[in-house]
Amino acid sequence: MANLAENSIKLRNQDNLNTMSYYDDVSQTIGRTPLVKINRLNPYREVTILAKLEKANPGGSVKDRVAKYMIEDAEQKGIITEDTVIIEATSGNTGIGLAMMCAIKGYSCELVMPESMSIERRKIMEAYGAKVTLTSGDLGINGAQDYVRRKVSENPEKYYSPNQYDNPVNWQAHYETTALEILEDTAGHITHFVAGLGTSGTLMGVAKRLREEVPGIEIVSVEPESGQLIQGLKDLKTQYVPLIFNQAILDQRIYVDEFSAECATRGLAMDEGIFIGQSAGAAMVGALDIAREMHDEGRQNVVIVVLLADSGEKYISGSLFSTSETTESMAVKM
Numbered sequence: 001m002a003n004l005a006e007n008s009i010k011l012r013n014q015d016n017l018n019t020m021s022y023y024d025d026v027s028q029t030i031g032r033t034p035l036v037k038i039n040r041l042n043p044y045r046e047v048t049i050l051a052k053l054e055k056a057n058p059g060g061s062v063k064d065r066v067a068k069y070m071i072e073d074a075e076q077k078g079i080i081t082e083d084t085v086i087i088e089a090t091s092g093n094t095g096i097g098l099a100m101m102c103a104i105k106g107y108s109c110e111l112v113m114p115e116s117m118s119i120e121r122r123k124i125m126e127a128y129g130a131k132v133t134l135t136s137g138d139l140g141i142n143g144a145q146d147y148v149r150r151k152v153s154e155n156p157e158k159y160y161s162p163n164q165y166d167n168p169v170n171w172q173a174h175y176e177t178t179a180l181e182i183l184e185d186t187a188g189h190i191t192h193f194v195a196g197l198g199t200s201g202t203l204m205g206v207a208k209r210l211r212e213e214v215p216g217i218e219i220v221s222v223e224p225e226s227g228q229l230i231q232g233l234k235d236l237k238t239q240y241v242p243l244i245f246n247q248a249i250l251d252q253r254i255y256v257d258e259f260s261a262e263c264a265t266r267g268l269a270m271d272e273g274i275f276i277g278q279s280a281g282a283a284m285v286g287a288l289d290i291a292r293e294m295h296d297e298g299r300q301n302v303v304i305v306v307l308l309a310d311s312g313e314k315y316i317s318g319s320l321f322s323t324s325e326t327t328e329s330m331a332v333k334m
């Protein structure tokens with residue numbers, strides 16, 4: 001053991017400064033998330049399902065990409081100064097991304113979300129130094145958006161809201177990063193893209209780039225059934241429709257209930273070793289639906305990329321991962 005330790009110290013001392021490898025700050029580690037094949041959960045062996053694991057981002061979700069783009073866009077346009085308070089209505093993950101970006105760059109940050117969102121999200125935002133304001137859970141994200149609009153209109157000098165729902169930089173982040181990574185990692189061999197719909201930024205941005213590069217690509221949104229709460233996803237029938245949303249970009253819309261999303265979330269953890277949040281479970285339900293459809297039609301060479309938006313840690317306090325009769329393997333026997 002002593003020899004090993006000595007060797008490793010010697011090696012470190014011999015390091016050439018020219019070969020040093022590090023990032024200038026943690027925002028540089030956003031993106032380049034891995035694409036991982038789904039095995040035991042997929043009963044349709046001839047259909048390939050690849051999951052893009054956005055939990056690998058430093059703030060733990062797909063929204064780090066958007067937070068970075070929106071803050072840097074506001075800086076480049078000279079909209080914010082060091083005295084600006086960044087304020088945003090968020091169901092959680094954009095808030096975490098913004099809180100992280102504000103910590104890196106030294107801005108004050110206030111995040112507004114419905115009280116129904118998990119306690120972990122609040123705690124994480126506060127850990128990054130953000131102020132968290134809660135609005136009525138009954139009003140959903142609409143209540144949080146109304147609150148932010150009021151604050152900004154009362155004091156436009158003090159506050160800036162990136163407004164992920166209406167800001168085209170939201171989808172541009174995905175056009176320029178997420179979609180390119182998918183194209184590179186699949187070498188363009190992709191037939192379907194499936195993702196949950198919240199602000200719609202992921203679907204709008206990825207779809208636009210994939211349509212330019214992959215003929216015949218099918219874009220599938222996953223949305224909550226009416227009255228079902230799947231954290232991160234928006235029910236467009238009852239909630240404000242984001243300005244960036246363009247229904248024409250979607251080929252198919254799949255509606256998922258809470259229970260199916262939770263079962264798939266637990267299945268991903270138990271049968272694939274992928275510990276993710278409930279919206280990612282919902283997206284997987286959508287991917288499996290498409291896989292079944294393709295199997296029934298006898299389609300060959302199908303490659304479905306499904307985006308799993310965040311990790312499971314933020315949902316521990318809820319019932320998602322608590323033991324119940326539904327917590328059992330969903331895997332097909334290999």
Ligand SMILES: Cc1ncc(COP(=O)(O)O)c(C=O)c1O
Nearest residue numbers: 093198199200201202232279309
């Ligand atoms: C957990 C989770 N899943 C899915 C989404 C939806 O992504 P988008 O807003 O790009 O539609 C979000 C958005 O906040 C989210 O937090």
